[in-house]
Amino acid sequence: MIDNLPKKSDFDRITEWVFDLDNTLYPRHTDLFSQIDRNMTDYVSTLLRLPREEARELQKQYYRDHGTTLNGLMNLHNIDPNDFLEKVHDIDYSWVKPDPALGEAIRTLPGRKFIFTNGDLGHAQRTARALGILDHFDEIFDILAAGLTPKPARQTYDLFLEQHGVHSEQAVMFEDLPRNLVVPKDLGMATVLVVPHNLDQALGEAWEHDGREGEHIDYVTDNLADFLGHYLSVAAD
Template identity: 40%
Template sequence: MSPDLSHIDTWLFDLDNTLYPEESGFMRQVESRMTAFVMKVTGLERDAAFALQKKYLAEHGLTLGGLMRHHGVEPADFHALFHDLSLDALAHDPELLVALARLPGRRLIFTNADDFHAERVLNHLGLTHLFDEVFHIHSFGFAPKPDPLGFLRMIEGHGLDPAATAFFEDSERNLKPAHDLGMTTVLVGPRASASEAPFVHHRTAHLTPFLNHARLRETA
């Protein structure tokens, strides 16, 4: 059945592993550099640094949150790690461009990354012109998804009506606050079909066909 999104006029998208497939492997580059940075900051061996990285992610929503709180890391130093990553793994997808362009209303990015990374990836994918704004980690004052405060700041900052907003994410846990606020939630990626979370309304392995088959509101 076609997903009914005819009540939606605001389209909210996570960036990494959502607007490009997880299978690209791009985020493995990000994760590897992050682990190396944790090793440098803490003096831990790689396995222990990786475990701490994941612990901070679970506890703070971001590895950066733990590094800031417990090690005095400056956000700018952390984000600079990823500003020269090769984007060769990310392929331009003309079909996705068409699918996004048919969505009526506003399209926004909601990412835990910084503005430089988001703009760089969107430009490489050829998607920049399709989005009205990027709500990034600095925009919501380092209250990262899934912190409800970040969602509230995003809603207030853009005057969103949660009941008319669809949120697309590859991270299941990031969809819960969106659901609790009244948004329609869509889990994207290879693990989506296995999700049984009651706060996930729709699940799809691939974003483009889901958007192409969705029922949208009619425009004049």
């Protein structure tokens, strides 16, 4: 396991717990986001009448350059975001298994808990429900609440903080993408990077892992439930 674990004093100030959704609240090897990824490739292929291989390459370029594939398609092709979100999230959620240890850890955390996702509300709810953790969150801040501007844009984090009255110095953010932790760190939040078990980079784009060693990352873990459980155990001492 990869962990640099927090001491009790590290999180004494934390009253706001902010979690990314995909590949963070469930492990990257779960066959969930891979379904969304395939659906996005299909969407680009159909929209632009491209062979699937070319569509996937373009999809990843939009993702890298615009924050999300959706944002790139909106900026360059003026698509209907609701149509896109409905089609790409038409997936089988039975691959997501309940995670009682994670649920108990999140339930026990002191303060408010949020899901902050570049996906939409329905997807976040279905995923969290399948994990058995939905009822432990106070709010979900999705891409529509963000005005369709995805992380890592600074304005999206500012909007989240403003809408929910979150004081950044009292917050910690959990994310699987290093670049999405740059702004939270600048805002004064504690940051936790959730990485795949054994750092299997084949399960994602190589550039997604850029910045993993950056100073904007306070902690790294490949097991979110264990990380939170450790904090709760030392906080109880």
